[in-house]
Amino acid sequence: MSGMSGVAAAGSPQDAPLLRVENLAVGFGRAAARAGAVVEGVSFEVRAGRTVALVGESGSGKSVTARTVVGLTGRGSWVAAEALEVSGASVLGVIRADGTRRGLPAPEWRRIRGAQVGLVLQDALVSLDPLRPIGREIGDALRLHTPLSAGARRERVLELLESVGMPSPAERIGQRSGELSGGLRQRALIASALAASPGLLIADEPTTALDTTVQAQILSLFEEVVARGTGLLFISHDLAVVSRLADEVLVMRSGRVVESGPVERVLGDPQHDYTKQLLRAVPAGVPRGVRLSVSAEPAAPAVDAIRTSPPAPPLPDRAPGAPPAHAVAASPAPSTASPPARAAGEPSAALVVRGVTKRFGDRVAVDEVSLELRTGTTLGLVGESGSGKTTLARIVLGLDAPDAGVVELGGLPWVPGRESLRRPRRAQLGAVYQDALSSFDPRLTVGSILTDALGGADGVAELLREVDLSPELARRRPRELSGGQRQRVSIARALARRPRVLVLDEPVSALDVSVQAQILDLLDRLQREHGIAYLFISHDLGVVRHMSDRIAVMGSGRIVEEGPAATVFEHPEHPLTRSLLAAAPTLSHS
Amino acid sequence: MLTRAPRRGARLLGPVQWVALAVVVLLLVAALAPSVLAPGDPFAIAPAEAFLSPRWGHPFGTDESGRDIYTRVVHGAAPSLVIGVAATAIGIGLALVLGLAAALLGRVVDFAVSRLLEVLFAFPGLLLALLVITVYGPGVVTSTIAVGLATAPGYARIIRAQARSVAGAPYVEAAVVLGRSRARILGRHILPNAVVPVFVLVTLGVGQAIVWAAALSYLGLGAEPPAAEWGAMLFAGKNYLATAWWMTFFPGLAIVLSAAATTVLGRLLQRREVR
Amino acid sequence: GCSAAAPEASAPATPVSGGTLTYATGFGEPTCLDPHVGGNMPQALVGTNVLESLFSQDETGAIVPWLASGATVSDDGLTVDVALRDGISFTDGTPFDADAVVANIEHMQDPDTASSTAILALGKVASVEAADPLTARFHLSEPDSALQESLAQTWLAMESPAGLARGMDANCAGPIGTGPFVFSEWVKQDHVLLTRNDDYTSSPAGAAHEGPAYLDEIVWRFIPDPATRFAALQSGEVDVIDEMQPADVVAASAEGSGFGVLTGALPGASIRLELNSGYAPFDDERVRKAFIKSADVNPGIQSLFFGTVDRSYSVLSSSTPYGASFESEYAIDADEANRLLDEAGWTSRDADGYRTKDGERLTVDFPISTNQSIPAEVSLFEQIKETTKAVGFDVELHPLDLSSWYGALAAWDFGVTSAIYTKNSPDVLRILYHSDNIQPAPSGYHPNHSHVSIPELDAALTEAGETSDPAEREALYEEAQRILAEGAYVLPLYDHLSKIGYSDRVQGLSLLPTLQIPYFGDAWIAG
């Protein structure tokens, strides 16, 4: 009812934006008190054929905003806004005495969801019912919003699958999501959101879980969809992706929009500090040794600071051995700047991998790989998902035995060999894992984890300080820490015995950009201070480029290309390297 | 199903949990110091006061020999709990040996133990118990052992899975990378993490063990009269079902409440454990 | 005497033929329907309406002929000629004659039959022959005043020789008799189906009518749980039940309840505790006396049985002749009990208050057959445990399944126990207390659980069994019972009552006086 009057008030639907949000506030808590607001004062419009992007760090309220548009904020939430209109009709429903809205009655929402607004949820891999064929999932939107017969629906589903680039749709239509790869699932999900031809598509982090090649394909799919006249509300924390897709961008932080405008302006000429900080945290294109993170300024929503008190002292003061210019300079620093270890003549090989092969059944995960990691340098290892990076790392760490080949550590044989012979030299090799939490015994406190690593309680505080953590954290358990803090503890543990080589397998992939920046800076500093060699594995080319002296590119278990970082990035030789580079969205810095 | 993640947002202590905690506390008091709750003698007969319905002085009524049912129910907590705990201890003790052996002693042992467990699973609980009783004759000790044996395969399966997942956990690999010895990894990481969740299983299991032991008593294969054991009281009371419902109602209620309360408690511990 | 209420009195309606009656027994399912094999109450119950005996008893306990027409005992008492009724056939067509009697007696005496009850009852029968087609001549090794009473029991019923010849397994599955019903189906664990014998001619004395029964069939079900059994009667799923709980008897007897109850004291021994005088601690008469003087059972009998039974001071059931009461021997006297125990050397007490001697506790093991002792009885035993505890006895109750209980008895592994022995003759005293019966019968059962071995008692019992002079028998049996009472071998409790509950729809139901077993030859279903 109120929806109808909304249409009348907004004039003819054609002129109206597909979505108009004016001064939106959403919260979880007592509505009357407006308690627990997680989104406040958000305003924007999405028009047909245009793309609006919401960016911001994790928890800034992007998903909540998206869900509010279709009335799915969830139990215990309240919504208030000056206007919230879908295709010109208000979806706010009855106004409560406290100014919040009750939302539309359920049947009216159901006429909007799927039909006028399609939503692609953040968790793409689990957003399709694993028990139902994707054909049914996609067809559901048709069943609900069109009078089509079952046969006609099937036809339409096939068309949709075709249009999202699903290979051999007739075969896939009967498969369940578990039988599809991540990229195909995302396509199916997009097809289901587009099924009833909604004017507006909302896509919440649609590429986060995908590797870069697949991500590139999905992004071009969105470009096609928008080209056909659909309005797109695109949510991401990846500025590079946004810069490719969006016409307009809203930067969110702690539930508020700090900056908004055309994408070129916002990313090209950021006004707000936070936007600048976000942009700076993106490692792609930032040369080695240049700090990515801004030292803890009071306004920064330091994720790590949630429970940390007092805040860790800023880096520059604690890096006496490093030239201060490197620590603060935001401008490109000469890439020749070398830490003391690197300066000490021709570095020796800390780790040598020679002809290592590993098979799992018929699949060759690692195929005749040879590598050399020099003391005090970083070797970046990149490659598509499943190319064998982790397997190689496990072999280097002596966790899996290779089928052929040898690994030498500090010039001595390391793998293959008996663990009991390796054990005395374990101190030379450390590891940092992507999932720090699960690499800690859940029963132990940070203190006892580090005590274990050190072989005594002395130096725990020292070690924590070294990774910019307050020694008070020693009493906590890892699961009581934030992601960034955990990764620091993990690094501290790896450093405890002063290793010569650190294997880092996707050490920052699970972290937010700003936290990622802090960790990368930390690693950089530690390498400079202690001359540790890093085998740095990541699928994020930007991160790898920022961190590495040399780059090795892996594909299907083989090293297809290896060379100095700059050479590999600027003059890629192997087609695989080129396609990886092409797929990676880049953000051009001003 | 016994080791799953906690529900997000579920409150830890709702009214149900409080009631359960209260019941467990009452149970413990009844088991450890029954005279505090019921100073009388659970065996004292008074034929003249037989079959009194619940009333002042006999809140749960009296039985066929004029014994006070309230007193008997309170004093019955200890034997019932002892049977429940002992049976669970036997079951879990056995399961620990089997489960840990399977998980940690290599493939051959794992294969053998897994097959053995599969076979034991084919004997439903009470059947295994009845088999044991066929061999060793009825009685409290036999039925306790029987219930323990009957529950062991289930626990063993859980413990094996737990130990395996712990043994393959990233933090165990991290310990290897740190150069820890096998023994140290086993002692410091694997055993504690594999065994601690077992205490949750104990709490969850005690209630069911009480129920099964009571079932054996009820079939006349457990505690001997005039033991103030809940199952045995039910066995005696069932003959007076139509005339003296309180003889069966209250001991039955005691079983239900203690089994339910320990389950709730176990769930609570489980949640804390996985949190 | 026998207290069988006559339901006919209250319902003087005309019998109607047809219909199925469902009977639920709590006695358990026999493992063999032939009562010659073993010989227990479940077999007698289901067998009585199929298998008939040579003799029967009237309500005064006097012997009346049934399949026999009479008996002549020789002067020396060693030969008994049993004259048989003419024109009776087994339901398989085999004629009933002297050869059949011979075949039956030989079957009972054959060790392979594994008879317990019949073989004991025939202890004095040396052989049987067919003097002529209608006269069976029993040759006895000693005179037997109880022979005809014994032959009146269902365990000595007459079965078709052709049926017996089929072999043990087949005969167990369906013995063939002359009765008003025939075994037509036995679904193990579920029911036995009895169907009418349309050619029935041999109604017992006192039957309300001659000729075939009114009922088409009887479904004989086994419902071990007494509460369930009564609930089934109440809800109308079954028409007649046995082994009622005392409380249920009270409820069903009430006016307007829609149900009736037939009760009768089973003949033979009363329900009693047998003190095992062969082994410690009850090999000491003072300890036995102390036990009896401290076991205060009267209040329990009152409350547990709701006034449905009377305390008995006699080893013999009130429905068995020659019972003698020695009430004074069973008076409660705790002081005297304590004195006796002190005197017997059980002077110290342990922490739990039980008496000890040489560090040994005064423990009395009490195996209870869960099949034989009804729950109220078990409760009474619990009370005995409590009252004797006051003077320092540690009575340990062990409820056992039948085979374990037999096992405990066979091994003399008990201090006190309670066993049922149903026999329609005071001769039961000989079976239970003659020293000969300390030895087990072929089935393994030794009836003399008290382990009594007293020459004077043996003499009195033997003599009473041989004489046929009633006065002399009475004097001898009284003497025997006095010896048992004064020696504190037995603690009589009450009569073993047969308690049959029935729905008002069932008419014409009666108890056959011999063993107080329900007789369905006259029964019919009203409405």
Place this chain on the structure above:
Amino acid sequence: MLVKAAWGVAGGVFVLWAAATLTFFGLRLIPGDPAQAVLGGPGSQASAEALAAVRAEYGLDQPVWVQYLRYLGRLGTGDLGSSYSLRQPVAEIIGAQIGGTLLLAALSLAVAWVIALGLAVWSTRGGRVAAAVGSALEIVAAAVPHFWLAMVLVLVFSTTLRWLPAVSTPGPAGLVLPVLTLALPLAGFLGQVMRESVLDALEAPFVLSARARGESEGGVRWRHVLRHGALPGIALSGWAFGWLISGAVVVETIFARPGLGRTLLNAVQLRDVPLVVGVVLVVALGYVVVTVLTDAVSRIADPRLRSAS
């Protein structure tokens, strides 16, 4: 799929063999002479000849391994031997009893399923109160011993209200109380597990996706949540079968229903070894069959299992 099934069958045969072996040697532990048991248990003092005859008849005079091989041979042909107490082939006794038990178990499982799923889906629909009530009901139901429940049901529905028979009668009315007795506690167990997966499903992104597509609350429950809730129920059916057979021992005794449970209890009380072994093996067979079936059904219902293993 076929290979899987073949492995399943092979595993089943192994389990049966091992179960047979375990019971065979387990029951050798019974103190005393099996021949004695044949002749009426420990109380019988059978003559030496009688014992010898029985030993010969049952092959008890052979060395244990010969007996074992013969026993296996007989099992292979489906011959379970002869009951000591009922003097009838065990297979025949079981054949006569198994129908009732299977019917009871199947009905109870079905009823338990419906109750559990219904309760799980219903109680997760309302607010906190409904959820607390639902979960408390499940926990209490799972804690109720059958024998007590049976007594209470009989007291209420047979003795007091006289609506339903207290003992089994041929008609369906006689099944109501036994089935309820078995189904309610089982529903408690299943419900606890089903509720978890219903809640998981309700929180899962695919449900949010469905809602975002315009699916109604009923549609969400019917098309998505119900299946997810049912999955653990299917997976637990093997366990539930065993549980129901255990329960049948009690329920068949109380309601005087013919069936395997009651047969087993009697056999245990009479130490009727062949009958005990027979029933146990048949139950093990049933368990194996049910497990193979539920594995197959689970795999059909949940494609994730197919790819996982």
